Amino acid sequence: MTKLAYLKESPSQTAGPYVHIGCTPNVIGNDGIYPQDLGAAMITGPAKGEQITFAGRIFDGTGTVLRDAMVEIWQADAQGIYNSPAETRGAADPNFTGFGRQAVDMESGAFTFETLKPGRVPFPDGRLQAPHINIWIVARGINLGLNTRAYFSDEETANADDPVLARIEHKHRIQTLIAQKERNTYTLDIYLQGERETVFFDI
Amino acid sequence: MTQHDGAYFPRDRNWHPKLLTPDYKTSVLRSPQKPLISFGNSLSETTGPVFGHNDLGELDSDLIQNYARSGESALGERIIVHGRVLDESGRPVPQVLIEVWQANAGGRYRHKKDGYLAPLDPNFGGCGRALSDDNGYYAFRTIKPGPYPWPNGVNDWRPAHIHFSLFGSGFAQRLITQMYFEGDPHIALCPIVNTIKDPQAIDMLTAKLDMNNTIPMNARAYRFDLVLRGRRSTLFENRLEGN
Ligand SMILES: [Fe+2]
Numbered sequence: 232m233t234k235l236a237y238l239k240e241s242p243s244q245t246a247g248p249y250v251h252i253g254c255t256p257n258v259i260g261n262d263g264i265y266p267q268d269l270g271a272a273m274i275t276g277p278a279k280g281e282q283i284t285f286a287g288r289i290f291d292g293t294g295t296v297l298r299d300a301m302v303e304i305w306q307a308d309a310q311g312i313y314n315s316p317a318e319t320r321g322a323a324d325p326n327f328t329g330f331g332r333q334a335v336d337m338e339s340g341a342f343t344f345e346t347l348k349p350g351r352v353p354f355p356d357g358r359l360q361a362p363h364i365n366i367w368i369v370a371r372g373i374n375l376g377l378n379t380r381a382y383f384s385d386e387e388t389a390n391a392d393d394p395v396l397a398r399i400e401h402k403h404r405i406q407t408l409i410a411q412k413e414r415n416t417y418t419l420d421i422y423l424q425g426e427r428e429t430v431f432f433d434i
Numbered sequence: 435m436t437q438h439d440g441a442y443f444p445r446d447r448n449w450h451p452k453l454l455t456p457d458y459k460t461s462v463l464r465s466p467q468k469p470l471i472s473f474g475n476s477l478s479e480t481t482g483p484v485f486g487h488n489d490l491g492e493l494d495s496d497l498i499q500n501y502a503r504s505g506e507s508a509l510g511e512r513i514i515v516h517g518r519v520l521d522e523s524g525r526p527v528p529q530v531l532i533e534v535w536q537a538n539a540g541g542r543y544r545h546k547k548d549g550y551l552a553p554l555d556p557n558f559g560g561c562g563r564a565l566s567d568d569n570g571y572y573a574f575r576t577i578k579p580g581p582y583p584w585p586n587g588v589n590d591w592r593p594a595h596i597h598f599s600l601f602g603s604g605f606a607q608r609l610i611t612q613m614y615f616e617g618d619p620h621i622a623l624c625p626i627v628n629t630i631k632d633p634q635a636i637d638m639l640t641a642k643l644d645m646n647n648t649i650p651m652n653a654r655a656y657r658f659d660l661v662l663r664g665r666r667s668t669l670f671e672n673r674l675e676g677n
Contacts, residue, residue: 263559292462292464319477432472
């Protein structure tokens with residue numbers, strides 16, 4: 232039998248404990264190579280929409296906070312448009328990159344993104360997804376980057392109709408993806424294991 | 435022309451390392467235990483941040499020089515690491531931001547958490563980045579990193595390796611991996627390498643000595659090609675039924 236001539240994806244390997252050297256060198260004092268770390272600022276000018284803080288921590292199976300993880304987020308602007316050449320529906324707000332990258336704080340384990348509340352983005356079948364932030368987590372001990380999402384606690388109606396949340400069979404687990412609002416900060420703690428294990432996606 | 439702008443091919447999670455790999459001990463408490471939830475790609479997955487030449491500095495891809503004091507350079511075996519970024523359909527992927535990081539020639543990282551007794555090289559930062567061109571081609575100049583010990587078993591050593599991070603055109607293509615060097619006996623011994631089960635997959639991460647591109651009297655070349663997820667054609671998906 233002849234095989235179809237497809238290549239295989241390069242297999243993943245852990246980012247390891249020293250991911251900062253390559254991805255956020257200024258955070259560990261390796262300055263002078265890059266003027267600033269990639270993804271450090273998401274809002275680059277007078278962007279339209281509601282400015283928010285998106286914060287949280289990541290916990291392992293013993294409830295210990297990860298202090299060596301790197302978190303990347305990717306989201307639409309306030310109108311629901313992605314700042315990407317692959318966006319098909321028009322131009323995004325030029326003052327908002329939609330991409331954030333942070334090493335978690337090496338003491339507290341916290342990540343804290345200054346960003347915008349995203350607008351709604353359609354699913355392939357045309358239904359609107361609830362506002363959400365796409366999250367990618369890498370760290371020592373994580374062999375393949377973990378994908379999850381943050382939704383917003385003050386978007387109950389939209390969340391109830393969200394086609395991705397609808398894929399979650401055990402409804403009580405949806406709560407693991409809802410960032411809780413307090414003033415203009417939305418907080419989502421991420422649990423890699425245990426009773427409160429966050430829902431992770433195979434995208 | 436066929437539009438390859440549909441969903442990404444599903445990830446082969448038996449080809450990639452599993453999340454729970456007990457021989458790599460840290461994975462035990464950091465691996466989700468419940469099944470991942472699958473869904474078809476939306477724009478949230480098929481879009482992604484894309485970077486350009488304006489985001490890069492002149493010396494970003496030259497790790498021998500980009501942290502060196504004026505008139506000096508990093509210590510070690512001078513090498514060029516180069517190759518192409520393709521997708522699973524074999525098409526070149528242009529404008530991929532490739533970030534690399536690595537230990538110095540003695541196996542020591544410029545990182546406050548690395549306490550290995552090998553010394554730092556004052557002229558080596560261990561960090562670089564490059565953008566693939568229209569043919570998916572990229573190149574770095576650096577020194578060959580040293581192997582280093584790490585706390586896992588009582589006597590585990592990492593093979594010499596360079597960490598790679600890649601941004602394709604969609605967030606679903608995001609990938610971090612490591613590059614190894616052909617002929618290194620530590621590859622077969624390493625619990626992190628061996629989180630990958632298929633020997634062909636490990637071979638994909640093993641750069642080959644490339645004498646044809648070696649610069650005489652200057653630097654040896656290693657060839658390292660990378661593959662990102664491919665996308666489905668939407669030829670039929672965009673055609674209305676009955677038309
Ligand atoms: Fe390493």
